[in-house]
Amino acid sequence: MNTLTKIRTPIILINFKTYQEGTGKKALELAKKAENVSLETDVCVAVAPQFTDISPIAHSTSIPVFAQHIDPIKYGSFTGHILAESIKEAGAIGTLINHSERQLKLADIDATIKKTKELNLISIVCANNPSVSAAIAALEPNMTAVEPPELIGTGIPVSKAKPEVVTNTVKLIKQINPKVVVLCGAGITTGKDVAAALKLGTEGVLVASGIVKAKDPYKVLLKFAENIHTH
Numbered sequence: 001m002n003t004l005t006k007i008r009t010p011i012i013l014i015n016f017k018t019y020q021e022g023t024g025k026k027a028l029e030l031a032k033k034a035e036n037v038s039l040e041t042d043v044c045v046a047v048a049p050q051f052t053d054i055s056p057i058a059h060s061t062s063i064p065v066f067a068q069h070i071d072p073i074k075y076g077s078f079t080g081h082i083l084a085e086s087i088k089e090a091g092a093i094g095t096l097i098n099h100s101e102r103q104l105k106l107a108d109i110d111a112t113i114k115k116t117k118e119l120n121l122i123s124i125v126c127a128n129n130p131s132v133s134a135a136i137a138a139l140e141p142n143m144t145a146v147e148p149p150e151l152i153g154t155g156i157p158v159s160k161a162k163p164e165v166v167t168n169t170v171k172l173i174k175q176i177n178p179k180v181v182v183l184c185g186a187g188i189t190t191g192k193d194v195a196a197a198l199k200l201g202t203e204g205v206l207v208a209s210g211i212v213k214a215k216d217p218y219k220v221l222l223k224f225a226e227n228i229h230t231h
Contacts (some may be wrong), residue, residue: 006064006093007044007046007064007093007122007226008044008131008196009181009185009203009204010043010044010202010203010204010205010206010228011044011046011181011203011205012043012044012045012046012047012194012205012207012221012224012225012228013045013046013047013048013066013124013145013183013204013205013206013207014030014034014045014046014047014048014206014207014211014212014213014221015048015068015096015099015206015207015208015212016030016047016048016049016050016053016068016207016212017068017101017212018050019208019212019213020058021122021212021213021217022049022050022053022212023050023053023057024052024053025172027050027053027057028053028056028057028060029219030211030212031047031049031057031060031061031065031086032060032061032222033064033217033218033221034046034047034061034063034117034211035061035062035063036138036218037218037221037222037224037225038062038063038225039062040222040225041222041225041226043224043228043229044064045063045221045225046063046064046065046066047063047065047066048065048066048067048068048095049065049068050068050096050199051067051068051082051087051090053077054067054087054090054092055089055090055091057090057091057151057179058090058092061092064093065075065091065092066080066092066093066094066095066096066124067087067092067094067095067096067223068095068096068099068102069082069095069096069097069099069102070082070083070084070087070095070097070112070116071083071084071112072111072112072114072115075116084115084116084118084119084121085197087121087214088119088121089173091119093111093121093122094116094121094122094123094124094142095116095121095122095123095124096125096126096133096145097109097112097113097116097123097124097125097141098125098126098127098136099126100126100128100147102139106135106139109125109136109139110139113125113139113140113141116141116142120137122143123141123142123143124141124142124143124144124145124177124183124206125139125141125143125144125145126144126145126147126185126206127144127145127147127169128146128147129165129169130168130169130172133146133169133172133173134169134172134173137172137176137177137180138176138177140177140179140180141179141180142180142181143180143181143182143183144173144180144181144182144183145165145182145183145184145185145206146169146170146182146183146184146185146186147171147185147201147206156187160193160196161187163196163200166197166200166201166202167200167201169182169203170182170200170201171201173185174224181203181204182201182203183202183203183204183205183206184200184202184204184205184206185205185207186195186204187210188205188206188207188210189207189209189210190210190220190223191198191223191224191226191227193205193210193223194224194226194227194228194229195227198228205224205225211224
């Protein structure tokens with residue numbers, strides 16, 4: 001079965017990072033809220049928790065779970081590295097690659113994407129500008145997330161601050177590889193940001209603090225999902 005059938009676009013992907021609000025028991029509680037929103041609105045909501053939380057979330061919820069990173073390694077002597085086979089066995093269906101907080105060399109991005117293909121895992125490669133996005137699109141990941149690093153965690157949505165970053169990037173990526181799904185990240189905090197991101201041609205959002213650190217994550221996520229429907 002193709003793993004891509006486990007997700008639909010538009011998609012809301014929540015990166016838990018290593019926030020206290022997204023760690024351990026709290027990670028599981030947050031994932032359950034995400035599952036509730038997904039079931040209530042019929043919008044695809046996925047989560048990327050820390051490695052230690054993949055298994056409990058994957059086994060207790062029905063939503064797609066992603067790893068935050070994997071290393072391009074095989075079974076063997078790689079102490080402290082993240083093995084793709086392990087995250088798959090833990091219940092993840094894919095992984096983030098090259099997040100701005102975990103950047104890789106292009107050769108390693110390439111090797112990591114190849115590894116995900118071998119194991120039928122979904123690759124979501126992050127990129128911080130149009131030319132990097134174009135280079136990544138040529139490596140044929142399943143998805144790419146456009147995240148200008150100067151906006152990450154600022155609460156200024158990419159759609160307001162730099163709409164041309166998104167529109168130019170979508171255009172470039174689709175010219176190189178029309179099959180790549182483009183997500184919008186960085187500074188997505190309100191339902192309006194989600195609607196704006198979709199208007200700019202992206203097929204979903206990658207969000208972190210906007211949900212994880214929200215006073216009422218369920219409420220904010222519900223607004224996100226409603227804005228996907230009205231788009």
